[in-house]
Amino acid sequence: MIEWLPLAALVLLVGFLMGMVWVSYRRVMSMKTWQLYLANLHSPKAIINHKDGSILYANRSFVRLFNVEASGHKFHIRGEREQQTFEALLASRCWPHPFVEMTGDFRAVSDHRTPRHARFSGLPVWCGGQRVWIVSLEPKSEAVYSEPFADNDSQIFRSVINSLSELVCFQDKEGRIVGSNLAYDRFWKGREQEGLIFSTDENARGRRTQQSWTTNPNGDSCLLESNQTVLLDDENHVFGTLSISHDVTNWHMMRQSLEQEIEARQEVEQQLKKHSNVLTSIFKASVDPIGIYNKDYEFLGGNAAFAEAMGAQHDELEGENAEDLMEPEVLAQHRKIDVPVLESGDTVKYEDLVMKRDGSMVWYELTKTQFRDPTDETIGVLVIARDVTERKATQQQLADAIMELEELSxxxxxxxxxxxxxxxxxxxxxxxxxxxxxxxxxxxxxxxxxxxxxxxxxxxxxxxxxxxxxxxxxxxxxxxxxxxxxxxxxxxxxxxxxxxxxxxxxxxxxxxxxxxxxxxxxxxxxxxxxxxxxxxxxxxxxxxxxxxxxxxxxxxxxxxxxxxxxxxxxxxxxxxxxxxxxxxxx
Incomplete structure (x- = not known):
C-alpha cells in the first residue's frame, strides 16, 4: 500500500491544478466578452489598464459623453485637462480593491456651467491576462447630461435641436449654461465665456437681439446674430433664458440692410412647462419656416410660417399628410429632391418660389437635412427655410444693371x-x-x-x-x-x-x-x-x-x-x- 502513496499524491496534485485552471477560466472573462457586455450598457463604461491608466475599450456612451477619440482599437481622451483629471482619479486606486465615490464631473468645461457631480466607481477584474479596472463614471442624475432633454418622450426634439446649424444655448437665471446643442459646443469650445453674449437680468422680459463679430473654429471672421428669449414659469417669474445664434456673414456682405431683418421677428413669451416644449418654443420664436415630416410625408410638426408656406389653411400640421395639403406636381418635386436626404443623409439646399395664403409670391431658400427618430430609428426630413425675396430682387436689379452697363460699354x-x-x-x-x-x-x-x-x-x-x-x-x-x-x-x-x-x-x-x-x-x-x-x-x-x-x-x-x-x-x-x-x- 505504501507503494501506491506517491502515485495517489501525484493524481491529487494534477487534479488540484486542473481545478485551479478551470476555476480561473470560469472567473476570468476574455476582452471580447467584456466588450460585448459593456457595448450593450446605456451607462458610460470603460476598461482601463491599472498600470498606466490607458483606455483599452470604451462603450458608445463613454465615448460620446467624455469626448473620447476612438481610432480602431485605440481610445484617448481628447482634452488635456480632462485626461489629467481622469488620471488623477485613478492614481490613488489600489488593484484589486473596488471603489465607489462621488466626485466632480470633469466634463464641465466652464465655470459658467451648472456644477455637476458624478458617481465614480471601479471594479477590478482579470481580462485577457491583464489586471484592469471596469470603470464607470455616471452622472448623479440623468438630467446632468440631458437637461433640458431628460424626458424620454422628447428624444425626437433633442435630435432635431442637435441637427440645427444654429447655436442653441439655455441658461438658468444666474447665467449658468444648463444645456446647449452640438453646434454651440463645437463653435465655442475652449472659449465658452465669449459665447455668453447676454447677461441675465431678473427685471428683463421679452426678447433681445444682437449682432457681433467673432471668429469661427477655423479662425475666420464671422458675424453672429443672437436672439435671447427670457423664459417665464407659471407664476411669471424668470427661470432662465433661451439663446439662438446663427452665422449671417454672407447676408451682411450682400446687403447691410439685412442686419436689421432679424430684429423684426415676432416677440415670443411662451412659457415652458416641460422640457419637451423646447422645440415648440424654437419653432415659434422664428419667422423662418421650420417643419418636420417623416419618409411617408406625414407632418410631425412645424411652426406657423411653415404651415403658411405649405399653403395649409391652418397652423396645426402635426398628423397631417402632405398629399392632403400640396398639389401633386409640387409634392412630386419635393419627393425627388428628398431622395439624397432620405437615402444618403445628404444636406440639400435650394431656392423655391411659393405662393402664400394671401396670394403673394415669396422666394424661400430651403435647407433639408435628414432627421432620425432615436426611439424607433424611423427617418424623415427637417426643413428650415428663409425668406430671400428681397435678396432675389436685389440680385435681379444687379443683373439688369450689369447687362445695361455691358451694353453701354x-x-x-x-x-x-x-x-x-x-x-x-x-x-x-x-x-x-x-x-x-x-x-x-x-x-x-x-x-x-x-x-x-x-x-x-x-x-x-x-x-x-x-x-x-x-x-x-x-x-x-x-x-x-x-x-x-x-x-x-x-x-x-x-x-x-x-x-x-x-x-x-x-x-x-x-x-x-x-x-x-x-x-x-x-x-x-x-x-x-x-x-x-x-x-x-x-x-x-x-x-x-x-x-x-x-x-x-x-x-x-x-x-x-x-x-x-x-x-x-x-x-x-x-x-x-x-x-x-x-x-x-x-
Whole structure:
C-alpha cells in the first residue's frame, strides 16, 4: 500500500491544478466578452489598464459623453485637462480593491456651467491576462447630461435641436449654461465665456437681439446674430433664458440692410412647462419656416410660417399628410429632391418660389437635412427655410444693371452703333472663325469727307446730328445678322463683312454711297460736292493660321488713304492699289 502513496499524491496534485485552471477560466472573462457586455450598457463604461491608466475599450456612451477619440482599437481622451483629471482619479486606486465615490464631473468645461457631480466607481477584474479596472463614471442624475432633454418622450426634439446649424444655448437665471446643442459646443469650445453674449437680468422680459463679430473654429471672421428669449414659469417669474445664434456673414456682405431683418421677428413669451416644449418654443420664436415630416410625408410638426408656406389653411400640421395639403406636381418635386436626404443623409439646399395664403409670391431658400427618430430609428426630413425675396430682387436689379452697363460699354453713345472696343472683339472672333472655315473676310473703312469744316461752320451739335445720320445710313444698308458696323473714331467708321469677297464688299460700299446720296445731307463747305460724301477703303483676306488680324486693318487703312489721296468721295480697294503700284513700277 505504501507503494501506491506517491502515485495517489501525484493524481491529487494534477487534479488540484486542473481545478485551479478551470476555476480561473470560469472567473476570468476574455476582452471580447467584456466588450460585448459593456457595448450593450446605456451607462458610460470603460476598461482601463491599472498600470498606466490607458483606455483599452470604451462603450458608445463613454465615448460620446467624455469626448473620447476612438481610432480602431485605440481610445484617448481628447482634452488635456480632462485626461489629467481622469488620471488623477485613478492614481490613488489600489488593484484589486473596488471603489465607489462621488466626485466632480470633469466634463464641465466652464465655470459658467451648472456644477455637476458624478458617481465614480471601479471594479477590478482579470481580462485577457491583464489586471484592469471596469470603470464607470455616471452622472448623479440623468438630467446632468440631458437637461433640458431628460424626458424620454422628447428624444425626437433633442435630435432635431442637435441637427440645427444654429447655436442653441439655455441658461438658468444666474447665467449658468444648463444645456446647449452640438453646434454651440463645437463653435465655442475652449472659449465658452465669449459665447455668453447676454447677461441675465431678473427685471428683463421679452426678447433681445444682437449682432457681433467673432471668429469661427477655423479662425475666420464671422458675424453672429443672437436672439435671447427670457423664459417665464407659471407664476411669471424668470427661470432662465433661451439663446439662438446663427452665422449671417454672407447676408451682411450682400446687403447691410439685412442686419436689421432679424430684429423684426415676432416677440415670443411662451412659457415652458416641460422640457419637451423646447422645440415648440424654437419653432415659434422664428419667422423662418421650420417643419418636420417623416419618409411617408406625414407632418410631425412645424411652426406657423411653415404651415403658411405649405399653403395649409391652418397652423396645426402635426398628423397631417402632405398629399392632403400640396398639389401633386409640387409634392412630386419635393419627393425627388428628398431622395439624397432620405437615402444618403445628404444636406440639400435650394431656392423655391411659393405662393402664400394671401396670394403673394415669396422666394424661400430651403435647407433639408435628414432627421432620425432615436426611439424607433424611423427617418424623415427637417426643413428650415428663409425668406430671400428681397435678396432675389436685389440680385435681379444687379443683373439688369450689369447687362445695361455691358451694353453701354460696347455701344457708341452718340451714334448707337458698336464702339471701337466692340469692333476689336468682333474682329478677333471673326478672324479665328474664318481661319477654320477658310472663307474671305472683308473690312470697309469709311471717313466723312471734309468733316472738320462741316463741324466748324455748322456747329458741333449739327455735326453730331450728321454723324447719327451717316450711322443710320450704314444700319439701313448693312442688314445681315453677322455684319458689324462700328464707330472707329471721330468721323471714321468700320464695317466688318464676314464670308464676303472683295467684289461683294465693293457692292456694299457702293450701296452705302448711293444711300448717303439719297439722304441728301447738305455740306456747303465740302470741296468735292455740295452734299455729305464718304471716302471708303476696302480690304479682303483669306485668314490663315499664324497671320495677324492687324494685316486686314492695315490694308483697309491704306485703301482709305488711297481714296482720300485720289480725290475723296470714292471707293478704293487694297487690291486695286496693289495693281496700280505694280503698273507704276512696270
Amino acid at each position: 460696347f455701344v457708341d453713345g452718340l451714334t448707337k452703333v458698336a464702339n471701337r472696343r466692340s469692333f476689336d472683339e468682333q474682329l478677333v472672333k471673326m478672324w479665328h472663325s474664318h481661319i477654320r472655315e477658310q472663307e474671305p473676310l472683308s473690312l470697309i473703312f469709311c471717313d466723312i469727307d471734309y468733316f472738320k469744316p462741316y463741324n466748324d461752320n455748322y456747329g458741333h451739335q449739327q455735326g453730331d446730328e450728321a454723324l447719327r445720320s451717316v450711322a443710320d445710313v450704314f444700319q439701313r444698308v448693312i442688314r445681315r445678322p453677322l455684319d458689324a458696323v462700328a464707330r472707329y473714331g471721330g468721323e471714321e467708321f468700320a464695317i466688318l463683312l464676314p464670308n464676303t469677297t472683295e467684289e461683294g464688299a465693293v457692292v456694299v460700299a457702293q450701296n452705302i454711297a448711293d444711300e448717303l446720296k439719297a439722304a441728301d445731307l447738305p455740306h456747303a463747305y465740302s470741296k468735292v460736292a455740295d452734299r455729305l460724301t464718304l471716302s471708303q477703303g476696302i480690304a479682303t483676306l483669306y485668314p490663315v493660321a499664324g497671320q495677324d488680324y492687324g494685316d486686314l486693318v492695315s490694308l483697309a487703312d491704306r485703301a482709305l488713304y488711297g481714296a482720300k489721296h485720289a480725290g475723296r468721295n470714292r471707293v478704293v480697294t487694297s487690291q486695286s492699289m496693289k495693281q496700280a503700284k505694280l503698273s507704276a513700277n512696270a
